[in-house]
Amino acid sequence: MSFNDRLTASYSGGRGPLFGLAFRTALLTLLTLGIYRFWAKTRIRKYIWSSIRLGGDTLEYTGTGLEKFLGFLVAVVVLAVYLGLVQLVLFYFGLHFVVEPQTEAEILMQMSVFYLSFFALVPLMLFARYRARRYMLARTRFRGIRFGMDKAAWGYVWRAIGHGILTFLSLGLLLPRQTFWLEKYKTDRSHYGDTRFVQGGKWTALYPAMRGYFLGFALLVASIVYIAMSRLGSADRIAVAQFLPLGLLAVFGFGFVYYRVHSFRYLTAQKTLAGAVGFLALPRTGRVLGIYIVGALVVGLIVSFIFGVIGGVFAVSVAAAENGATPGAGSIVIIAALYLVALAMLGALALVFIIQPVIAHFTETMTVLNPAALDAVRQRAHDAGADAEGFADALDLGAAV
Amino acid sequence: MTGPEGPVEAAFFDGMTARRWAARIAPAPDGLSLVILREGAAPLSWRFDRLRALADESDATRLTLTVLAETEDEAPRDPARLVVTDPAAVAWLLRTRPGLMRRDLRAGTFRKVALWLGGAVAAVVMMLYVILPGLADYLAEHLPRETEVAFGRSVMRQVEWIVSDESGADLACTDAEGLAALDAMKARLVGERDLGYEIELRVFDHEMVNAFAAPGGQVVIFRGLIDEAESAEEVAAVLGHEIGHVVARDPIRLTLRAVGSAGILSLILGDVTGGTVIAAAGEHVLQTSYTREAETAADAFAYRLLNEAGISSEPMAGFFDRIAKMTDLLPEYLSSHPLSAGRAEAARVNAAAQTATAPVLNAAEWQALRGICKD
Structure with missing residues (x-):
């Protein structure tokens, strides 16, 4: 085995074609009252998958809008029954613990207890997340060979809940443990053709990726100590305290992206395809943050310009109405339509200026070691895909892509 | 592949292994099918009326071809793929094969959806x-x-x-x-x-x-x-x-x-x-x-x-x-x-x-x- 042979991936998608595709399909989604969204997402995925190249060959997305639509129907029925019954029964038994509240705190607590049925959805959300990943892999091919994932969603659900509780109780200190073991669970059940992915490494190696969080925590402690110890007047203290949340948000935001990027680097470097093919990922925190910030600015500018134009049209029509012309339902309908179109455009712009560049960056910093070993991989059987991500779509977990 | 230059180079994936085959393609003499030639493998023949291309691909200069087949897959397609990058061949296929982009819904799809x-x-x-x-x-x-x-x-x-x-x-x-x-x-x-x-x-x-x-x-x-x-x-x-x-x-x-x-x-x-x-x-x-x-x-x-x-x-x-x-x-x-x-x-x-x-x-x-x- 030689990891000296390496092949770096590339991304060939363009802004114009993707925007055209995303905007056209978003308009069709509006016209069909949302039904076309399954086809829209499928077509956008086909475009993005076919833009990811390795050694001249591209990924292929083979999902269909129709199967997503049917999967969604199944998920809606299951969720409607589950949600209805669980909410009703939980509430009914909750009623037996109600006592007359005496203080405001008790009133607030009792009101919030009735929203706890939200937690009944958590296992389904985790289930949906695993199944969505399985569906995506089952519908991805490279050189004609299917990826795939084992049917093991419920095992993922209880592990994810357990790790989530541990991370919460440890105030986030065990986050690397959660990240590592959940990723290992998913990776060890993923395949390319007949060959299994293996997640190596150890969870403690993810602590360096937590640097941003630790920095944020140190900053928080330092500022509290500074405010408490310094001989600032109370007015100055309040001024400092007002800037603190903003600064912390920035540091923890950076910490979040830093952790995502660097845990991805480590976990990818420790993955192999049955020990024969290795990977190297070198995405950069600064680049990812830069894409988000610049992208958000560009999208914000374009959208505010468009909304400005709509506002102008509205102002003109109002002025016309005041001049004695009939205001008419027509102009209101036109403005509402323009508003919806602008929203559709917002989604397409975010895809082109934020999501696609991030995917491109992660692709272009990805290297495959010993790609020659791929030739030995054989085809795997078709996976019916069960709900075709229907649960993720119904629970709004589906990302833009 | 129509002209006097003869067969055209293409990449072929047989749908059984991840191996990338160097292939040459040309229309059959009777003009009804596309012949795919590889070294070390028997020639394949895909009928033109069953030939399909992948839609919504980002690279307009290439065409990924497959063939209509009754499989249990999400779409009725053969798992084999043929990637054509020769500009003349791509243009010829797009111009003369209007059925390339057909969707091919399985029989009974509308009944099932309803x-x-x-x-x-x-x-x-x-x-x-x-x-x-x-x-x-x-x-x-x-x-x-x-x-x-x-x-x-x-x-x-x-x-x-x-x-x-x-x-x-x-x-x-x-x-x-x-x-x-x-x-x-x-x-x-x-x-x-x-x-x-x-x-x-x-x-x-x-x-x-x-x-x-x-x-x-x-x-x-x-x-x-x-x-x-x-x-x-x-x-x-x-x-x-x-x-x-x-x-x-x-x-x-x-x-x-x-x-x-x-x-x-x-x-x-x-x-x-x-x-x-x-x-x-x-x-x-x-x-x-x-x-x-x-x-x-x-x-x-x-x-x-x-x-x-x-x-x-x-x-x-x-x-x-x-x-x-x-x-x-x-x-x-x-x-x-x-x-x-x-x-x-x-x-x-x-x-x-x-x-x-x-x-x-x-x-x-x-x-x-x-x-x-x-x-």
Whole structure:
């Protein structure tokens, strides 16, 4: 085995074609009252998958809008029954613990207890997340060979809940443990053709990726100590305290992206395809943050310009109405339509200026070691895909892509 | 591959291994199929009328070909792929093979979609209109009275807390003579009847023209309603209506129904642009359809109380006529109550059948009730 042979991936998608595709399909989604969204997402995925190249060959997305639509129907029925019954029964038994509240705190607590049925959805959300990943892999091919994932969603659900509780109780200190073991669970059940992915490494190696969080925590402690110890007047203290949340948000935001990027680097470097093919990922925190910030600015500018134009049209029509012309339902309908179109455009712009560049960056910093070993991989059987991500779509977990 | 240059280079994947084959392609002599030649493998022949290309690919200069085949895959396609990058060949294929981009739905697809769609809609409608209301009614029937009363008190605390947040003061009106008049009205209406609940009646100092019943016998009338009423009989009719809700356990029943159906519509609409607004509107229509029948039943109960106590329902008709201007702006299916015009008519019909009636309060008591919030 030689990891000296390496092949770096590339991304060939363009802004114009993707925007055209995303905007056209978003308009069709509006016209069909949302039904076309399954086809829209499928077509956008086909475009993005076919833009990811390795050694001249591209990924292929083979999902269909129709199967997503049917999967969604199944998920809606299951969720409607589950949600209805669980909410009703939980509430009914909750009623037996109600006592007359005496203080405001008790009133607030009792009101919030009735929203706890939200937690009944958590296992389904985790289930949906695993199944969505399985569906995506089952519908991805490279050189004609299917990826795939084992049917093991419920095992993922209880592990994810357990790790989530541990991370919460440890105030986030065990986050690397959660990240590592959940990723290992998913990776060890993923395949390319007949060959299994293996997640190596150890969870403690993810602590360096937590640097941003630790920095944020140190900053928080330092500022509290500074405010408490310094001989600032109370007015100055309040001024400092007002800037603190903003600064912390920035540091923890950076910490979040830093952790995502660097845990991805480590976990990818420790993955192999049955020990024969290795990977190297070198995405950069600064680049990812830069894409988000610049992208958000560009999208914000374009959208505010468009909304400005709509506002102008509205102002003109109002002025016309005041001049004695009939205001008419027509102009209101036109403005509402323009508003919806602008929203559709917002989604397409975010895809082109934020999501696609991030995917491109992660692709272009990805290297495959010993790609020659791929030739030995054989085809795997078709996976019916069960709900075709229907649960993720119904629970709004589906990302833009 | 059409011209004199002969066969064209292409990449071939056989759909069985990840190996990339160097292939040469050319049309067969009879012009009906595409021949794929590889070194070390038998030639393959794909019929032109079954030839398909992948759609929505990002690179327009290349064409990924496959072939129509009855497989169990998500689409009826052979797993083998042929990637053509030669510009002349790509152009020739696109120009002369119009069937390349065909979708090829399997037989019976439309039937399947119609069946699943119909089944899903029927299941959700069944859930929202039959199962959840039925279960909510069943649970409401079997909820111990003490629990219902405790929950009602908790709800009242929340209402007081939320409403008094704006005005800052205690809302319940406390004028002693007014409370005595209110008690007299309640006694006259209820008489010796056992309602199963202790009716805890209060007036809130708020301008809203409204009244409501919380679970477990808590009834609240807003000052605005007493101000709007022109006689004590109108207030008595409203009180009878709210007592009707209490006796039918409507507040707890409707709460359970609302809890069960919450969020189901937004589930269906998902992340559609503007979906949240549509879901909220849909939930409103759903809730109001639950409540309208309960309102009609409560009206009927109120007339029974009025008739047995010998109180005229004629003034109520006038009350509905007056508020119709405010309440009947929406069509009935969008409103939580039946239209006031219809309710006025029902009150008049009931009044016509009434024989001997006497005022529910004397003049002094009515004046005291009107001043219940003067403290």
